[in-house]
Amino acid sequence: MKTHIQQLNSYEEVIQEYGITVERFYEVGLKMCLFAPRDEAVRDWQMLKEQFVSRRKPGMAMRMVVHEYYLRRFYYDIFRLELEKDPDGNQTPNKTLCRLLGIRKPANYVCTHIFGGTNNPLLFNALFNVCYIPAIYAPLTSDNRHKMTKLHEGFRRRFMDCVYELFGDIIAEYNKFLLELRVQERIDSELINPEIYPKRFIANIKEQWQPLKLL
Numbered sequence: 001m002k003t004h005i006q007q008l009n010s011y012e013e014v015i016q017e018y019g020i021t022v023e024r025f026y027e028v029g030l031k032m033c034l035f036a037p038r039d040e041a042v043r044d045w046q047m048l049k050e051q052f053v054s055r056r057k058p059g060m061a062m063r064m065v066v067h068e069y070y071l072r073r074f075y076y077d078i079f080r081l082e083l084e085k086d087p088d089g090n091q092t093p094n095k096t097l098c099r100l101l102g103i104r105k106p107a108n109y110v111c112t113h114i115f116g117g118t119n120n121p122l123l124f125n126a127l128f129n130v131c132y133i134p135a136i137y138a139p140l141t142s143d144n145r146h147k148m149t150k151l152h153e154g155f156r157r158r159f160m161d162c163v164y165e166l167f168g169d170i171i172a173e174y175n176k177f178l179l180e181l182r183v184q185e186r187i188d189s190e191l192i193n194p195e196i197y198p199k200r201f202i203a204n205i206k207e208q209w210q211p212l213k214l215l
Contacts (some may be wrong), residue, residue, distance in 0.1 A: 093113075172214060
């Protein structure tokens with residue numbers, strides 16, 4: 001005899017317990033997300049582009065939790081880029097956002113990279129790619145389609161709408177920049193010899209430099 005197993009979801013349980021609608025839950029979460037000011041994000045992207053192609057480029061911060069040796073070697077060999085290891089993995093975007101928003105690091109918020117790319121120095125540092133999200137809402141912004149509930153999907157869709165409304169043109173410029181520099185071709189050429197870099201490193205780098213999806 002088959003037993004019915006109930007599927008519980010803590011978000012839905014909390015919403016029901018407090019008697020609020022799903023739309024209100026979405027509204028509150030989006031209202032609490034803290035993005036960089038748009039004009040600063042535009043200025044920051046122009047600066048990052050110039051820094052990336054400059055012959056006298058200063059070091060660019062990056063997380064480098066794993067594969068530090070290979071990351072440093074790869075980015076110097078292909079782009080002549082010196083990397084600076086972020087002290088705690090996310091200190092650089094944290095400090096930048098706090099300075100621009102005029103706040104201290106907020107409690108129970110997560111500084112997240114919207115499109116990931118933390119092994120890509122452009123995406124790690126770009127203001128269009130970072131924001132503070134209330135910790136309770138942060139899991140609902142992930143693109144985990146295999147475990148995405150209807151409530152998760154609804155919040156993520158609205159969250160990404162906000163991102164593209166603020167930064168859609170900068171995201172399009174980022175994709176154009178990759179094409180102009182033939183970044184993917186150069187990466188494929190550099191990583192053609194699997195003896196130099198581990199297979200997992202190669203797969204990760206190729207994923208990190210894919211063009212960002214546009215709505």
